[in-house]
Amino acid sequence: MVSPRGHYREESPQVANIELIRQSRDRSVPETGQGLQKGAIHTDSVSKSYGGGSGRIDAVGNISIDVAPGDFVSIVGPSGCGKTTFLKLLGDILEPSTGHVEIDGRPARAMRKGRRVGFVFQNAVLFPWLTVRENVTLPFQIARSGGRFRRVPNEFLERVDRALTTVGLEDFGHRLPRELSGGMQSRVALARALVPEPAVLLMDEPFAALDELTRTEMALHLLSVWERVRTTVVFVTHHIQEAVLLSNRVVVMSRRPGIIRRDITIDLPRPRSLESRRHPLFGEIVEDLTLDFHLSGRD
Amino acid sequence: MHLAIRGRPKAQARNTDRSSRRVLSWFNQNLLIPLAIFVVVIALWEWAVVAFEIPQYTLPRPSAIWVSFSGESGDLMHHTWLTAKEALLGYLIGNGIALVLAALMAEFKIVEKSLYPYVLVLRSLPIVALAPLLIIWFGFTIWPIVAASALICFFPTLVNGVEGFKAADTTMLELMRSLNASRTQVFQRVKLPNAMPYIFAALKISVVSSMIGAIVGEWIAADAGLGFLTIQANNFVDTLLLFRAIIAMAVLALSWFLLVVIIEKRVLKWQTSS
Structure with a gap:
C-alpha cells in the first residue's frame, strides 16, 4: 500500500x-x-x-x-x-x-x-545494592547459580566488560547505580539486557x-x-x-x-x-x- | 634531598591537620548540641537539688550519683553483664524466629493466613501475664527471662519483615521473571536485600524491646541483673543504686543500639545517606 x-x-x-x-x-x-x-x-x-x-x-x-x-x-x-x-x-x-x-x-x-529475550523497562530497574558491573553480570549469575552464589567464569565476565564498553561505561563498573546519572543508568540497563546476546x-x-x-x-x-x-x-x-x-x-x-x-x-x-x-x-x-x-x- | 626530607613531615602534618579538622567538624555537627544540653541539664539538676533542698532519697545530686559509682562498679558490671546476656539471647532468638517466619509468611499465603491470627493473639497478651507460665516451663533459670525478651521483640520484627519481603519492586520481579530466575533466586537477590531497611528498622526497635523484656523478666524471676537491682533499690529506698542501675541500662542500650546502627551502615551502604 x-x-x-x-x-x-x-x-x-x-x-x-x-x-x-x-x-x-x-x-x-x-x-x-x-x-x-x-x-x-x-x-x-x-x-x-x-x-x-x-x-x-x-x-x-x-x-x-x-x-x-x-x-x-x-x-x-x-x-x-x-x-x-x-x-x-x-x-x-x-x-x-x-x-x-x-x-x-x-x-x-x-x-x-x-x-x-532481553527486557528493558521504563525505569532502569538496577539493583541499588549491586555495583554497575554486578548488575550487568546478573543474567549470568542467575543462569549459573540455581539459588546458590557461584562464581561466574571469566569468559562471561569478559562479555560483561565488553557490554559495558559497548554502552560506554567501562570506567564505571565499580560504581553504585545511585552514583550514575539517569542516562548512564539507562545504558547499564541496556548492557544488562544485551549481555546474554538475546534473539x-x-x-x-x-x-x-x-x-x-x-x-x-x-x-x-x-x-x-x-x-x-x-x-x-x-x-x-x-x-x-x-x-x-x-x-x-x-x-x-x-x-x-x-x-x-x-x-x-x-x-x-x-x-x-x-x-x-x-x-x-x-x-x-x-x-x-x-x-x-x-x-x-x-x- | 634536603627538601625531600623536610617535605615528608610537612605532608604528614597536613594530613593529620585535615583528619583532625574532619573529626572536629563531625563533632560540631553531631555531638556539640546534645552535649551542651546534657551539661546544662546536669548543672540545673545539681543546682535545683541544692537550692530546693530535695532529699537524696527523692532525687540525689548528679555529683553524688557519680561518686557512688566508686567501689560499686564491679558489682554493677556483674549485674549488667547478666542482663546483657539475657537480653542479647532473647534478641537473637526472638528476631531469628520472627525473620524466618516473616519470610515464610511473605512467600506462602497459606502460612500467613494460618499463623497471623495466632501471632495477633500472642501480641495482645501482656508479657507480665505470661511470666508465671514461663517460670513454670523453664524454672528459676535465665531462660524464662530470655523467653520474655524474645517474645517482646518478636512481633515488631515479624510485621516489619513481612512488609519488607512483600515490598519488592514489581518491575524487579518482572526483570527476574524475564531472566528465568527461580523462586529461591528471587528471594535471595531481590526480596531479601529489599527487605533489609525494614529489617534493620525492626532490629533497632527491638534493642530496647529486648532490654524491657529482660528487665521485666528479672522483676519476676531473678536474683541478679539490672532489673533485680531496681527492685532491690526500691525495697531499700536506695535511690543512688536505682540511678546507677538506670545509667547502666542506658549505657548498655545505647552501645548496643549504636552497634546495630554501625552494622546497618555497613550492610546498607548502597542506600543514599540522609
Whole structure:
C-alpha cells in the first residue's frame, strides 16, 4: 500500500505480516553477525484481559503481527492502549488470554526460559545494592547459580566488560547505580539486557524518565549499539520522533483494547543520525503519525 | 634531598591537620548540641537539688550519683553483664524466629493466613501475664527471662519483615521473571536485600524491646541483673543504686543500639545517606 502522499509505504497489518520478512532481507534490516537469522516474532490473535464479569478489562485486542529477524519495530499509541501489556506478552512476562506468541518458531515461554529475550523497562530497574558491573553480570549469575552464589567464569565476565564498553561505561563498573546519572543508568540497563546476546530485545519506553537532551543522546546511542549487535528490537514509546528516527517500522495501536491501527515502513536511509531528522521524509512521517496519534486517542 | 626530607613531615602534618579538622567538624555537627544540653541539664539538676533542698532519697545530686559509682562498679558490671546476656539471647532468638517466619509468611499465603491470627493473639497478651507460665516451663533459670525478651521483640520484627519481603519492586520481579530466575533466586537477590531497611528498622526497635523484656523478666524471676537491682533499690529506698542501675541500662542500650546502627551502615551502604 502506498500512502496518499506516495513517499512511504503503509501496510495493512495483514499485508505487512506477509511482506515483512522479504522486505527485511532486501532492504535496511541487517543480517546477524553469524549469518544466522534469529529473533523472528510471530503472534497469532494475541489478546489480554484482566478480571472477569462486569469488571473485565480488555487491555489488548486480537493482535497478529510478524517481526522479521534483526528488525527494529516501534509501537506507538495513546496512554493506556496496551502497548506495555503487549510487550510483556511478547516476552512471556504476562500470559495471553487468547492466542500465542512464537519467537524463532518456538513458544515465547521456551525462549524466555532459554534467556533469549532481553527486557528493558521504563525505569532502569538496577539493583541499588549491586555495583554497575554486578548488575550487568546478573543474567549470568542467575543462569549459573540455581539459588546458590557461584562464581561466574571469566569468559562471561569478559562479555560483561565488553557490554559495558559497548554502552560506554567501562570506567564505571565499580560504581553504585545511585552514583550514575539517569542516562548512564539507562545504558547499564541496556548492557544488562544485551549481555546474554538475546534473539529479541523488548524495550518499554526505556528513555521516558530522561530529559529531552539525554533522551535524544540515548536514542542515538541505542541506534549505534543496534547497528553493531543487530538483534530484533521491539521498542514501545509515545515519542513519535524517536520512533521514526530509530525504526524500520512503526506500528500504531488504537485505544484500549489495543489493536493495530496502522503499520508503517520507515524508508529513511541508514545509518541514521541526528541529520536524519532533516530528511524531508522524516518530517512528513512524523507529522502524519502525530495527527493519527491524536485521532487514535480520541476514537 | 634536603627538601625531600623536610617535605615528608610537612605532608604528614597536613594530613593529620585535615583528619583532625574532619573529626572536629563531625563533632560540631553531631555531638556539640546534645552535649551542651546534657551539661546544662546536669548543672540545673545539681543546682535545683541544692537550692530546693530535695532529699537524696527523692532525687540525689548528679555529683553524688557519680561518686557512688566508686567501689560499686564491679558489682554493677556483674549485674549488667547478666542482663546483657539475657537480653542479647532473647534478641537473637526472638528476631531469628520472627525473620524466618516473616519470610515464610511473605512467600506462602497459606502460612500467613494460618499463623497471623495466632501471632495477633500472642501480641495482645501482656508479657507480665505470661511470666508465671514461663517460670513454670523453664524454672528459676535465665531462660524464662530470655523467653520474655524474645517474645517482646518478636512481633515488631515479624510485621516489619513481612512488609519488607512483600515490598519488592514489581518491575524487579518482572526483570527476574524475564531472566528465568527461580523462586529461591528471587528471594535471595531481590526480596531479601529489599527487605533489609525494614529489617534493620525492626532490629533497632527491638534493642530496647529486648532490654524491657529482660528487665521485666528479672522483676519476676531473678536474683541478679539490672532489673533485680531496681527492685532491690526500691525495697531499700536506695535511690543512688536505682540511678546507677538506670545509667547502666542506658549505657548498655545505647552501645548496643549504636552497634546495630554501625552494622546497618555497613550492610546498607548502597542506600543514599540522609
